Amino acid sequence: MTSLKVNVSGLRLKNPSMVASGIMDETGDSMIKMMESGAGAVVTKSIGLEPKDGHGNPTLVELDYGYINAMGLPNPGIDAFGEEMEVAVRAGVTVIGSIFASCEGDFSLLAGRMEDMGAAAVELNLSCPHASGYGMEMGIDPVVVKAIVASVKDSVRVPVFAKLTPNTHRLMDIGNSVQEAGGDAVVAINTLKAMAISPESARPILRNRFGGLSGPAVKPVGVRAVFDLYSVLDIPIIGVGGITSWRDAVEYIMAGASAFQVGSAIGHKGVQVFGEICDGMLAFMRDYGYSSIHDMTGVAHE
């Protein structure tokens, strides 16, 4: 029997697809809608201690092969997010709580709150490229990453995932730091730092000037990152970046991913993208004799 079921460090999912952080996952009802559309789990918008408006508009540039966004981590703060979690968890959504903070103590505090609110796992955003003092600014230092992951591991029982930035030449060192600190999985990749300039107005389009590139344009970078990480890590890898079709998802799995996330495609393909990817992948697995996702993980290395 061909099956899409996966177990990522103890997190059991009906299929390997997840909603990537920041896309249609800031409210309880949005998360329910995404789960109903076929996602195996939903990663929340990255949540911090305090409410945050994020950057002013323009916050998004549409390109032929993706988007550049500089949302700037807008979020209602962990207290107000409680009511959204309650709605989603009560409806049976498998929620992975994404959090961001500027020090280990706050990461641990937020992780604990997420666990208390019913998150099945936490994802540490060590990788946002457009919020100063957060994300990527910490996530490119292996020592800092190790300290944060270790601290969070001490404070929660649910699996701890670390989301990595591709904006570094030390990706594998950072992956190793996560593993050494006891992290349960790495998630790769967050967006690539990017900029678009309007010739007519002779200035960057985004209010924040630079942002993060996502969508089909980043898929080859993401696949390479997962391939690299798989060659050095024993913990599972969750692949993300530009996945739009089942073929893209299979590329990530063959590069070494145990599960994958979809973000930008929810915008340009619609919420039914999860069902399409899972159906296509199942048919492919039947045709090519893979009985499980596990069977297919990392086969491109052989």
Next chain:
Amino acid sequence: MNEPVMIKRIRRESSDVVSLFFDWDAEAAPGQFVMVCIPGLDEVPMSLSTIGPEKSISIKAIGETTRFLHTMGEGDRISVRGPYGRGFRPDGRILIVGGGVGMAAMMPLLRSTGADLIIGARKEDELVFLSECREYTKNVWVSTDDGSVGFHGNAVQLMNQVLDEGSYDMVAACGPEVMLYYLHQACMERGLECQLSLERFMKCGVGLCGSCVVDGQRVCAEGPVFDSATLEKLKEFGKFKRDVAGRRVRL
């Protein structure tokens, strides 16, 4: 994709609304909107009030960006992206209801259907598009809150009178959400289909960021026009919106 466009002409519609016209060959449907960027200032959603090769947006000055748009002149440039969202899906005999600057979103539907029309405003000098509307439809009713012209009362009260006398298959409307809320109630009581255009704070405009959700529905993607069946299920419609940080607040 951001498209720089040049303002060709400007038309003052009322004491506080102006329309900016520009050539832009994008395909658009009645009820769709664009994200309008003023480089160095802000980017805001605006309904298309004309959808041919020559397009327009009609802006009510309420804050910094909209006031700045009012100062723009012929030859000035803005940048637009879109058109986004799902517009109106006209079916049968239609009654259009536009409240205030919400009329902007209704103009393309009016031009393409010639449907009967109710325009509501607070007072006479805030009525928009009235003379142009008369070119497209025979039946135009006007309401003003202060009774300065037309029916003395709100657009929903007037609509109830019109519906008592005429027979329609659906109502299409845009305006302040309180008006839409009561309009929806009135249509439900009559078992009449309605399609309403909603507004929420927009950032990405393309269905990614979740800033514009009402319950789980994205106003920029599944909307801005929602049908009765969807509206009936929305717990936040007419009651709550989200602030810029995503917190639920009373409308």
